[in-house]
Amino acid sequence: MITSPSRTLHWFRNDLRLDDNPALACALQNEEVVLVVVLDEHFWDQDRWGHIKTGSFRTRFLLESIDDLKNSIAQLGGSLLVKQGRPQKILPSLMQTWSCNTLTAQAEHTPEEIDIQESVESAVCQVGGVCSWIEGQTLFHPEDIPMKLESLPDTFTQFRKKIEKLSVVRDCISAPKTLCCPKDLISDDVPVLGEFLATFGLTSPTLDSRSVLPFKGGASEARLRLKYYFWEAKRLAVYKKTRNGLLGADYSSKFSPWLAHGCISPRRIASEVYRFERKYEANKSTYWFVFELMWRDYFRFIAMKYGVRIFHRKALKPESASREIRSSAFISWKNGQTKDNFVNANMRELARTGYMSNRGRQNVASYLVHDLGIDWRLGASWFEHMLLDYDPASNTGNWIYIAGVGNDPRPNRKFNTQLQANMYDGKGKYQTLWSTDALELDVR
Ligand SMILES: Cc1cc2nc3c(=O)[nH]c(=O)nc-3n(C[C@H](O)[C@H](O)[C@H](O)COP(=O)(O)OP(=O)(O)OC[C@H]3O[C@@H](n4cnc5c(N)ncnc54)[C@H](O)[C@@H]3O)c2cc1C
Incomplete structure (x- = not known):
């Protein structure tokens, strides 16, 4: 009697690697794996402040990372499916198509990601499968x-x-030496960046020669x-x-x-x-x-x-003062057109490259909250849209810390941006580098 091999569906989330990947290692205990990445459209929705959550820099980095993953998988004899849509729809259907009994994926711990996880879990249950959420x-x-x-x-x-x-x-767990995927499974193409971005009303980012690094994903x-x-x-x-x-x-x-x-x-x-x-x-x-x-x-x-x-606005400090939501000052901050040249330089670097130093981030965040008196969540939302390295825990954790509503014993984390500029950019080289560019951003 011929029995079909036992198969696991591994869903790559924020674990776009083969090396030291505990969830993938768990999937590989089974005879065969079906490997999939889902471009969840939800990550290109507009947030409550009107910013598309994933901007063009991070989208580019993500697609490059998926492409690199696909190539590494191919070198080990495997294939990678690349799907676009909602994971709770796509994953159960793939499990049925490929006769997978288990789904493995990296566990995530922030609310939106947990919601997605729960929706996937119930949809997978309905088709008789089980999910394993693994820390990594x-x-x-x-x-x-x-x-x-x-x-x-x-x-x-x-x-x-x-x-x-x-x-x-x-x-660490070593990367697998081979990958055993179903023979009739063929890799999907990774979407073309320009076309993919266009579906969300975004355009391809250009590389600014002043960027600290070219930052290629993978x-x-x-x-x-x-x-x-x-x-x-x-x-x-x-x-x-x-x-x-x-x-x-x-x-x-x-x-x-x-x-x-x-x-x-x-x-x-x-x-x-x-x-x-x-x-x-x-x-x-x-x-x-x-x-x-x-x-x-x-x-x-x-x-x-x-x-x-x-x-939440007051996060871990319910007794803290409320900040305003003032759109004109916020737009000046985003565009690097405040009264503070050090803040402006950093905001321009972010807008042109998707990256900003930690020192810069601390200063611009403090300036938004403590000098302009604006609600930290607007700044965090802009960072989410722009940053190549956005992650919900680090971004929110740092923002609430600086806004004085996080896990910090000090009530006020106000940075004196002039003093900081003198200390870290005494000769003004950084401000000069980023002074030439009066940005006209699409302040969606
Ligand atoms: C307002 C604000 C928002 C931020 N948002 C993010 C974010 O969305 N994603 C993100 O990865 N980092 C965030 N950071 C933290 C930090 O600025 C970046 O991790 C760091 O600048 C990345 O550059 P690097 O890899 O060269 O860091 P390095 O100095 O080389 O540090 C090595 C690694 O340590 C970790 N790290 C360093 N500093 C921090 C920190 N303060 N908090 C958490 N991890 C840290 C990062 O993973 C970093 O890659 C934020 C900081 C601030 C002040």
């Missing part, structure tokens, strides 16, 4: 956090100290950037001294867009830091790099703990 986003596995989620400390320092003392980072590019930043240029060894920079490719790692799309895992990055420490030296900079990855984790655990609350 964080450096420390959520089960290895030495406290219950309800008692997660509300300050990063307390969290970090406990983690450093009591938790270890799990080992796990292969992530590996190249890591190889360069850690091993060739050895910038990891001086990271703590340079990380507050504003100019050039190398003051910080620029890993964030690849991390946000899951082209590389935080565990893989940390394991390379530890390897660097063994080969050369462990110093303040190598320590600080993992420290920043812990901040990334912390915002994810805060998102898990508080759920939808972090997206």
Whole structure:
């Protein structure tokens, strides 16, 4: 008697990689896998502030990442389906077509992503399948956090100290050597960027020569950037001294867009830091790099703990003052046309490249909230639209922290942007670089 092989459908979400991918590793325990990416149209909806959630820079990076994934899968003998629509419709139907009994995917922990997950789960149930949501986003596995989620400390320092003392980072999982997909399964084409963007009323981004990096999506590019930043240029060894920079490719790692799309895992990055420490030296900079990855984790655990609350105006501080929603000042901020040249330079860099340094982000966020008196959620929404590295936990976590409504013991995180400009751009080089461009953005 011929029986059909047992198959799993693996749905790539923000885990667009083969290396150190726990959900994929789980799928590969089965005889055959069907691999799929879904371009969920919901991510190109307009939000309540009128911004299309995923702007053209991040869309480009996403399509490049999918293309790279497809090529890597093909090299291992597999195929990748690329579908467009709602996952709750597409995935159950694929499970039926390809006789899959299980769906595996990376677990997500922010409200919109959880909603999607729940809709998928119930639709998959209806066709008799089961779902496995597997952790893969964080450096420390959520089960290895030495406290219950309800008692997660509300300050990063307390969290970090406990983690450093009591938790270890799990080992990375190697990429598969081969992939066994159904023989009659043929890869889909990745949509053409211009055509895809046009369906949402967006146009292809142009590359500005002032961009800190060309930023190409995909796990292969992530590996190249890591190889360069850690091993060739050895910038990891001086990271703590340079990380507050504003100019050039190398003051910080620029890993964030690849991390946000899951082209590389935080565990893989940390394991390379530890390897660097063994080969050369462990110093303040190598320590600080993992420290920043812990901040990334912390915002994810805060998102898990508080759920939808972090997206509310007063987030974790119900007693805080309300801010306004003033459209003209907000539009000036978006367009880099405020009274503050340092803020303007940073906002122009964001609009032209989809990236802004951490120092820049802190200043423009503080300026919006504390100088212009505008509701932080408008700024966070613009960041969501523009950033290559947008992720809901890091973006919201940082915004509420600076707005003084997050997990920060200090009531006011106002930055003196003039002082900051003097400290970090004393000769005005950064402001000069970004001064020439009076942007006329489509302020949708
Ligand atoms: C208002 C505001 C909004 C932000 N929104 C995002 C966002 O949507 N997505 C995002 O990835 N980061 C966000 N950040 C954090 C930070 O600015 C970026 O992660 C960092 O600038 C990315 O550049 P890099 O990869 O060169 O960082 P590096 O300095 O090289 O740091 C290495 C990695 O550590 C992590 N990291 C560093 N700083 C932070 C931080 N403050 N919070 C969380 N993780 C951190 C990132 O994953 C980063 O790639 C935001 C910060 C602010 C102030």
